[in-house]
Structure formats: C-alpha cells, structure tokens
Amino acid sequence: MRKSILALFSILLLIGCSEKESSKNFVLTGNIKGLKNGTLYIQRVKDTTLVAIDTIKISGDSHFTSEFDLQSPEMLYLFLDRGVTNSLDNNIPFFAEKGKMNIETSLDFFTADVKITGSKNQELYDEYNKVVSRFVDQDLDLIEKKYNAIIAKKTEEVNKIEEQQKAVLKRKYLYTTNFAVNHGDYEVAPYVALAEIYDINLKFMDTIQKSMTPKVSKSLYGKKLNDFIAARKKEENK
Template sequence: MKKLILILIPFLLIFSCKTDKTEKDYLIKAYITGYFDGEVVLNKVRNGKLVPIDSLHMKKSKFKFKHVKITTPEMLWFVIDKGNFIIQFFADPHDMQINADYNNQGKSEVQGSKTHAEYVSFLENNSIFENKQFKINEQKDLAYLNNDTLLLKSLDSVSNSIVKEQIEYIKKYAYENNKSYVSLYLTLSNLTDYLKLPELEKIYNNFDDTLKTSPYYLELRDFIMTKKNVQIGKQAPDFSLSDSAGTSVSLSSMQDKYVLLAFSASWNGYSRKDNKNLNKLYKKFQAKDFDIYQVFAENNMRQWKNVIKSDNLNWITTSDLKGLDSEILQLYGIRKLPYYFFLNKNGIIITSGDDLNVLIPEIEIFF
C-alpha cells in the first residue's frame, strides 16, 4: 500500500456544476475569530472533487449563506482566504451555526448537525491511527536524512500495517453503521481505493434504503458498475489518446501483444518511482511480444514531455491533458495513481493493481 487514508482534508480539485432543483434552502451562519474580512467559497463534494456552489465576501469576521440547498446530509467545505483556511463539516437539512478560529484550524464548532457530531466522534477514534502514522513519518524523515535504506524499508512495512488496521476499522464502522451518511461518505472517499470489488459490494449492499437518495450512494453505485467492467477476465475497454507528438493511438491497436496498461502522472512520486521498474520490465520482455501503453493524467504538456525524456520512457505514452478529469480514468474507475492492468494478446485483463512490485512476478510467468 502506498499512501495514507486522508479523512479530514483529502486532496480535491475544483470545478462547477448545476444545483439539484429538488433541494431545500437552509441558512448557514459563521463567525471566524482572527480573520476580519475576505472571500468565502462554499463547496460540496462530488466525485472526489470540490464543487463551488456559492461565494460571498465576509465582513467583521461574520458571514451567512442564506439559501444553501440540502436534501440529505452531506459534506460541505468553506474555503476561506484563498484556501489558507478551510472548514469541512457535515451539513444536515437544517439551519446551522459555525464558530471557528482562524489560528486554530480543525477546531470548528458546528451547531445544528447531528451528522457532523457523529463525524467528529469518528475522527476522534480514527486519530489513534493518524497519531501512529505521524510518529512513523517522523522516524522516516530522520532515516531519509541519514540515508538509512534498511530502516526506511522497515518503517514502510510498519506504516503499511497501520494503514491496513485503519482500513479494517473503517470497514467495520461502515458495515455496523449501515444507516449512517458518515459511513456512506467514508466508504466512497476512503475504501474505494483499497478494497477489492466483492468487499466493496458487501458494504454497499448492506447500506439501508434510507441512504439511496444520497449523491454519495449514487456515486458509489456508479463506481462499482465501472469496476465490474474492468475485472479480471473482462475485455479491456478500448480508447484512443494522443501521444506527445500528437498521434492518436488506440489500445486495441496493440492486440497480438501482451500489454501493460499503466495509469501514471508526472507529478506523482509513486509513478515516477515505478517508471524505473517499468524500464527494467520493458527492456527484459520487449522482444517477446510485450509492450506498455502508459496513460498520463496531465494538464501540462511541457512537464509531461520532460518526464518522458528524463525517465527514458521509450514505449507508448499518451494523455488527453485533462489531468484527473480524464474520461479514460473514469472509464477504468481510477481513483489513485499509479494503477496497472496487464492484458493478454486479445486484450483480456489478466491481472491488475496499484503495486507494480506485486504485479511483476505475475507478469513474468507469461514469458
């Protein structure tokens, strides 16, 4: 496993969308100690991204949004002072009051939301794992400075064990609290990156019918449907993307070869690290009907080309330059990078996963 679960403030992108007309209007007031005036943007979360739904200019440390549309409990974000201060909270279909301190982020008081109170309780219990990881990361920083590779490897193993414990805790919470919007949100935002499809479906099918109108439930349903289309034994969905020279290359054009379909990004450290192993794999088997089709989640053409050159990527590399909003990432249900699918000569998925070191032995048996 390659990353920690970030529950309190996950990395999100921002885009715009239309409001659901069936939602009702509520008032959300806030008082921010230590910050007098500035822009406030109210966001909701859709498909792992922040969606701005309203904005205003705060004066005298106070502001209020008068027509916030809420049907079911959901996570909202106040982005204040151009992102320097963020308030993340679960909003119920009620009027709400929020009190916060600009100099003490993460200690907001939210009144009028029972769902947020449940979320805070969950975070307090989850902090056990976060604190363990914090201590391990401190040791890893020191080991890195001392170039102690053996200790780093050992600490990585400990870190992965903590992540596994954390995942098990969230799984148990979601399954036991099947009427909870918090459980639904945590499943969508955290467990989709880690669970195999049968485990994820078990939790999804256990959710109570009262949650089925939640946008998070619908997103989870759609994600599961997408993942069903890219399971082992399925035909890999075909697509075409342009390489760095502007030439369109389809995945199906590579049939009659074993293909490693790699989803990566120039800005992703794990992807860059894996490029070294991809090079070794390519050099070892390229003469034996093996090839790589690499999809980069990029927005910057120059940065992408620089990585192709610096990492010596001599196979097919493509991108639609839409970053994490790429339709191809959505087609394959990619929510974290890097990720890999190994295809046989007919384009059938043989194996897949996010850990290249685990996949390499499975690939090598075919050559």
C-alpha cells in the first residue's frame, strides 16, 4: 500500500512538473561564460524605445533561464548591464518564436561570440546578415575612398565613388527584396522589409506583401507591414 501511495505521489509530481514546464509558450536558456555577477534584461521595442519584459539576476552561475508568453515571433534583445550606456556591445538581438531557444556567449566578447539556436526565423536572419554584411563592408570601403578623394579635391573621383555607392545600395535592396519574397512563410520576411528597405519603391513592397502566407500576414510584423504599405499608398495618392 505504501509503495502504491509513493508511486502515485511520484506520478502526480511528474505531472505537476510537466504542467509547470508548459505554462509559458517561450523558454529562453543560455550561458554567458565568465559572468559571475550582473543583471540581464530581455527587452523589446515599444514605441521606438527598448523596454524590459524580464529581469535576470546572475550570481555565481553564468547560466540563465527566462520564460514568458510570446504572442507572435518577434525580434527581442538580451541586454547585459555593464553599468554603462545601452550600446550595441551590450545588446544581442534574437528572433524569438514559440518554443525553446538558447543563447551561448562570453562576457569578454558578448556580441562577437554569440551562438543562437532554436529559432528558424533566427537561422534565416543569420543567413540574411551574412550576405548583407558584404554590402556594408563594400560601402565602408567606398566611404573611406570618398573621404580621401574629398581631401585631395578630386571631384571627378568623388562622383564616381558616389555612383558605386548607389550601385551597392541597389544590390542590397534587391537582395533584401528577393530574400523577403523567397521566405514569405516566415516572419523574418516582413521584418527585414520594414527594418532594411522601408523606402523602396512600392511595387517591390507589394510583391513582398503578396508573398506572405496568411499566417505571416497576421503576425506582428506582417500586420505592421500591411499597415505601413497602406499608409504609404495613402500618402503617395494625396
């Protein structure tokens, strides 16, 4: 009898733990090697400002967990409070989606060492950034050349470099458009459209909009993109 009661208690305990684990639809785990004491914040953009939605105190153990309900896939930020300003070196963007995600990094190279797993949107966003970074590097090289040409008062060379910059920007816009169209079944598509090419010709925005699946169109960024396109059309038709 005693064994039966203990067995029943164990089953109920396991059920209780299982229910606790599934009470939130998003679970973020992670490890920041070298961090002994500090505060982490999970942030989201609200009205163009980063606001904290969860606070994690680190004391001794560099591992952390955050659980909350996520209404729609969303770009969130893991902010490390170093006692200085909210700079890029303190913030890791990650494309959160329902389920389990993991972030691994180090205290010394917080943004450079980061490895994020568990999100298909994040995986696609990483793929996108790898290509876009090439356009950014090309533009930085051209900026340096343009600066030197301006100092040397080589007007013709400055004009040539400016045309090259326009060409790089055009390639970036076309790549972003194609990326969004080819991944219309993921929320990263409307996100990059809004974040990277919001001022592109409306015909390209229309193409991206039509490529979104009904699920994505009803998501956080899908709705924002639909509203944005409607507002631009209204403004341009005045």
